[in-house]
Amino acid sequence: MIDTRLFKDDPEKLKNTCRLKRVNIDIDRAVELDGQRRELIVELENLQAERNRVSKEIGTRKAAGEDASAEMEAMKEVGAKVKELDARRIELEEEVNAIALAIPNHPAADVPEGDGENENVEIATWGEKPKFDFAPKAHWELCEALDIIDFQRGVKLSGSGFILYKGLGARLERALYNFFLDLHTTEHGYTEWFPPVLVNRASMIGTGQLPKMEEDMYCTDKGDDLFLIPTAEVPITNIHRDEILNESDLPLYYTAYSPCFRREAGAAGKDTRGLLRVHEFNKVEMVKFCAPETSYDELEKLRANVAKVFETLGLHYRILKLCTGDISFAAAKCYDFECWAPGVEKFLECSSCSNFEDFQARRAKIRYKSADKKTNFVHTLNASGVALPRTMVALLETYQQADGSILIPEVIRPYMGGLEKIEKK
């Protein structure tokens, strides 16, 4: 969440944020309501102070055996007035808050302005497009021929967008996320967690998925009000919700494997084949909590950690710096990693690395106490490290052989019992 003090101190900045992020929000209305709120608070608190003072007096007077019925009568009215003003205060607060929650994070200064993906800026590439002396196939053809994903029965079980891995396909999926976790925990210094995948509403608000994206989330009925997580970012970031950390404990590096659930509302018909856009997928996520001064250094380190995954797998990728119109609601700066998938002939988004600055921390009340005893919001960052289906696509299509078999990258072989190749039976 943005700092609501800005309604009073710098509404122009908020308008600029909305313009850069390409959202339309009535800031003037919020400023007006916030002003009313402030005036009301002054009036209300004066009344409360009077009530406290006179009530105290009634106490001493009664103790002395004197009569205080006139004061009691007067305070009865004050009490009623306090109740009335307080109700109005809550109303105003809710209205202001609703607007504040809908305002996106301010983009970092070096983020290019733009409307959408066309204005994203490529800032790095690694490797090059693999060359084939045959026509590379799309992953769905490879998978069907090798019998490692049962697309049809997946649909029978759950509907389109749900993947049923089989045999060595299932094994490869498991091998990949184990490899990612091992890499981050043993080489990059992350602590592994295994979180619940159903979380409550407060957690979803904390990381910014709610209230804005409720349509995209799966939730339980029967009054539980629980949500299937769209990413482990939600439970992992919320681990420290409503906490005050010690500066000496920062930075914290966390990683977790989890399945992720996305309704993809409004995306019907887009990228529907194979593994390109699914409702449930596996992902290893990385989350950092750090002091504000270090967050952009931490972002670069995070980016290097992600790069390491793709480089170790030998996948050609490019890195995009997202423009203001394409960056997510909660992010101040974001890099997307896109891997080349030669079968579908596309760059696929396989990871994104974001600095949220204090936007999530303010929503989730994650603070730290610095050496000089000041309490302040931490900065949070996260990255997919990495998301499976599209990485799987890039991997299958990159490592396919003329005979339709798939060569397994060397780092994955230990996780596959030493197997070098997935071949047709």
Add this chain to the structure above:
RNA sequence: GGAGAGAUGCCGGAGCGGUCGAACGGGCACGCUUGGAAAGCGUGUGUAGGGGCAACUCUACCCAGGGUUCGAAUCCCUGUCUCUCCGCCA
């Protein structure tokens, strides 16, 4: 699922409806003491919001939300969570 007990500050733990932001103990920080340390002594030690240039001041917060009252940590209702016992269960 049934029955009971509980939730107070960094921790432990008091708290008759009034002067309680909260006794007491511990921890921590600072100061004194010391050659240095320990002990000892003293002082301090929450979060959020409003007003003020500031010193400062006011308000709210004793799990959460309602209620009673001139006045609630304290009384009443609801919810959440924790613990104990019983039942059920992978």
